[in-house]
Amino acid sequence: MSKDMVLEKSNLIKVLQSEQKKEGYISDAAIERIAKEFDLPVVEVEGVVSFYTQFKRVPPGKYQIMVCDGTACHIIGSTLILNWLTDELGIKDGETDEEGLFSLESVACLGCCSLAPVISINGKVYGKLDRKKLLKIVADYRKKEAAGS
């Protein structure tokens, strides 16, 4: 096996990542297409996708809220953050609301431990949260959405 071919095959995860970046998730059709491109069995590609938590199989909400459940955030109360968001948005960990506006996900660590507890919305990090701050952030997004539409 030549070195180049080896690399070709090892690019699977990278290709899946760019697919997700483009579409927001990995569809069945994408799996079939990518499997064909790589000449891999469909079930193997599906197995790889389902192994890694980064890959989403359903379209996420417009605003993806990630609640950091890293150690620092956890001991300072990330469980409460998640509960408050669940109450506010009416969706549980891993769900997207009916309008497709927010999706909620608890993640291992966003790496901003000194700002605990933190969440991120579409990559933007909000730290040192309490209930009031948190609800205001959500309200601001709602306001923004209402103004925009």
Place this chain on the structure above:
Amino acid sequence: MIKRIKVGMASCGIAAGAGEVLELLQEMAGDNKVVEVGCIGHCYAEPLVEVETDSGSYIYENVQAKEKDLQKLLEVEDFSRFQPHPPRVEKERELITSLAGKIVPTSLEEYRAHQGYDGLERAKEMEPEEIVEEVKKSKLRGRGGGGFPAGLKWSFLLAKESENKVLICNADEGDPGAFMDRTLMESLPHQVLEGMLIGAKATGARQLFIYCRAEYPLAVKNLNIAIEQIEKEGLNIIDGEPVEVKVKEGAGAFVCGEETALIHSLEGKRGTPRFRPPYPTDYGFHGYPSAINNVESFANIPLIVRDGGEKFAETGTENSTGTKLFALAGDLKYSGLVEVPMGISIGEVVYDIGGADPGSVKAVQIGGPSGGCIPAEHFDTPIDYDSLTSLGAIMGSGGLIVIGNNRCMVETARYFLEFTTRESCGKCTFCRIGTKRMLETLERITGGVGSPEDVELLGDLGQKIIHGSLCGLGQTAPNPVLSTLKYFNNEYLAHVEEGYCAAMECKALVDVFIDRDTCIECGQCIKNCPVDCISEDYVIDNEVCTRCNSCIEVCPVDAIARVAKGGEVSVGN
């Protein structure tokens, strides 16, 4: 006269609002040059801005994106000056992070101006065996957790005859609560690359990978810029041949910190580990001999080659040389990244550097989900590989969480088990099912329905999972439980025998109570209760209450608190 203005733009700075500060400063700075730098490790003071002038440097902390503030800063006024607290300055030893936050991460020029790539230049003149020997002399041990001697690993790879050899930088920093590697890659990408290139020369590897967490976009970006720069400058040419360096993003799997799993992931497969031997140095990436070192290990290499292994070994202890980076977080004043000499005591890190209040801490958790909890009475233990192992913890990659008296240790153990259960790849019986059963048992205990037999089961099953798992994840997963069982057995017993959680953290064991003597009947709690369980006369229906703490948070007079279920009631004071 201002020379330039440096804004700390590592992830933690950005999260604290450094981006807005940078934007506004750029508008306001006029001819003054505003640059982005990395992290100096004092996360609690972010955003940090450094103003370099002819007469010296001034650092400002907690800088807000307000015109008034920034104007003062541009005039180098004396306000909100950052002053690291003296004990930290005294105890810290910045060897590998000495440039972090001080130079522009993506400037090859600046890195070189600070002796950057001097180590590589020197290495290029050396024989591979000489470099390996130097690393052996430094006694550098793997910073990823295992503590395997780096020089020895390299000598295995060097000894291999193969058409291709592979050197991999493990940057899949998966411990929740650890960000040492991220900081290094964001703030000092060239230093990591230099270490890798020296490794390529030392081992004969011609294919280099950095396997980086996908959650670290800035690290990936800075590394890629740095790679482009060295390729342009030809720094990656070793023995007349260009060495290929590639950043590969992981996709969210803690188990990929395990080297055989990491290799599978690099190959585009599911990240499951396999039995060793054969070790990767015999059979690695696509079968080629491969060595895997951690980011921090690589960051140490330029210093070792530049200054000599013996000099390096002067810092630290006999068997644990050099410094170690720790990500300090939890119940303490000064969280952040800290570099300390090996052999420093836990107490010095927690109390002197971290500024934690001595009476308020009951333990530290070192090493993340693979590590253990060490109680305060052992805080005089020196931080080195062997001492930590003897206490039931591990050095791990460097997460250090301070646990205050108000935290429940059973809940802490449950949290870590939940993490490893979720991250188990599912291959081995003991890890896949055993961790799940341990988690369920812990949930019974924190849920108030545990029994003394459950506590016993945890110890027994925990030992078996250690013996019956293929990789580091399963072999260390029970550590947080076993170490808390060892040092905080009384907390477990209080849960199962008396239904009592001293920290008032376990929901099932507490009620929420309003002290009517203190209450001023402002109605905030009633308004904010998401389940409407507070009556008009300020009594909480604890059958309905979800223990969400909303009322406790909004109460202006602290009249509401969690109390032990069915126990004596006393709130406040």
Place this chain on the structure above:
Amino acid sequence: MSEIKLTIDGKEIAASEGKTILEIAKENGIEIPTMCHEDRISQNTSCFVCIVREGKNGNWMPSCSAVAQDGMEIDSSSDVVREMRRTALDLLLSEHSGDCEAPCTISCPAHARVEEYVRAGRDGDLRKALEIAKERIPLPMSIGRVCPRFCEKDCRRNVLDNEGVAINDFKRLSADLYYEDYMEERKDLTGQKVAIIGSGPAGLATAYFLRLEGIASDIFEKLPETGGMLRYGIPEYRLPKNILDKELAHFKKMGGIEIFCNKELGKDIQINELKKDYDAVVIAVGSWKASGMRTEGEELARGGIDWLEELARNGWQGDDPGETIVVGGGNTAMDCVRSALRLTDKPVHCMYRRTEKEMPAEQIEIDEAREEGARFNFLTQPIKLRKENGKLVLECLQMELGEPDASGRRRPVPIEGSEFEVAADTVIAAIGQKTIAPEDLPTNKWGDVDVEEADCRAEDNVFAAGDCVSGPATVVEAVAGGRRTALGILAFLKGEKCELPRQVNVSRGHWQSLSEDDLVYLFDPEEKARVPQRLIPLEERLATFKEVSHTFTEEEIGEEGKRCIECSCTAKNDCSLKDFSETYGADPEKFGGEKGIKTYNSRHPHIILDNGKCIKCGICVKVCSEVVNEYLLGFKNRGFKTKVETAFNTTLPEFCTECGECIEACPVGALDWKKKKDE
């Protein structure tokens, strides 16, 4: 290749370098259990059942993957190693969902292979159905009529439409059709002979199972005719005696079983002599002593079982009992009520101190008694019986239900001042029966013969079986007891210890805790109501002792058989997890907790993939990808949610040639042919 030396369990072994410990052990006849290893594929290293320990450094390692090194001292059999393996199996069992054995077979006291005989009946092979039933049930004609049908109460079909499959009717029809011309294989007589006291179901079953193994027996019966309770306790309308005669004739045809009637223990025969004259003696005398009402005047009442015996001796004829009160709520009480109804036009009452819900009698008996006109007086307790003007007068108390007692049933407590009187011509006390154990034999606190649990031995070469050991129970329980006693005797005669094999059974739980989605269906279950039991006209039931129910027709049995969902595991006779768990003493209940992923895919016409049973060993994935060179199966998800599936969980694609390699290699029943193989 150079040679290395090592020890496994102390045995010194020379082996060539590069081999795994498992390979070397196998070559040297040392058995190490493994579930994820397959010679043709690369290592899986997942089950950890093959774990061993190196003695010198104490390291644990999976022997399937660890290559042996020179000087190793491998421990594969010590208690700690066995304990690790057992825990691995405990964990695998805790994740495993399914029913190893069908609940009907588990709940049948005789553990007959129910699903198998129902399937044979459904497929029209009723002779085979009989053959399977008779492996455990030597009295299929009788039991096919009188069994309280434990099997049907636990039948998984209940989940779908609240009615179990009419299992017992399969036995009844197959026996009615083929009983007389079917003769089981029997070993040649050895010359050993056993004396059996009592020709009821327990004694007959003991004789039967002994005879299959070549042991002859002489059965001694106190009464003039054989059959015990079958003849003298169960009324003719439930079990016609001409049918019983047919059934009993078979025992004589087997050769080696002799029955001697009118021989009473203690009078005509003595245990001490039998002990000397025979290789073993079996006490199977039943529980024949009717319990009294424990009230003043109780001697004025007839004992239920005595009254029935008198009717039986009279050929199910008797005087008109007049207005009758039967006291009691069990099956004997129902037998008395319904027999009385057949003898009189006057009212017949059943008096019970709790409510219908607490009655121990079978619901069908209560229902049929009510159809026949029985009047029930619940929550009524007799306190005194007296005779007045030629009539019996029963003084009673009205009761109400209080707190549950030890049996879990709510205890009846008297209502103050509720005394009342009723008059009747006959009062029958069917409260219960007791054993009268032969003198000098050890007894327990209930007065039953005390035997060793393992081999049913009372003392020396004396064994016991049936009601006289268990207290009054059912025919099928007596037959099951007879078999256990026969096994005990066989071991005793060989001078061996009688040990019943350890059975591991994973169960989905009782059907009442399940919904339709909790079950796995090999084929889509047909919507089909239970075939109704046809009965003779009511007038005939009230005027005669003619058998009340008809035997199902072959067509009806064929239809009813389609209701069986064949819930037992397809791999129950070929499952490594079950086998190793039994060897290592693993326990499905050890950990409890959430089961693994339970989805299944049965869309393929011949193959089922049941994730609930999968142990994630990975053999099928690799056999398909590495041996067959397809790659139709793969792992999905990770951790506890890991599962094996086809792409997008569709049915196996057309290019699957159904080669069956994955099925053959699957260590459990996760991948299997849908059509069950009959052993």
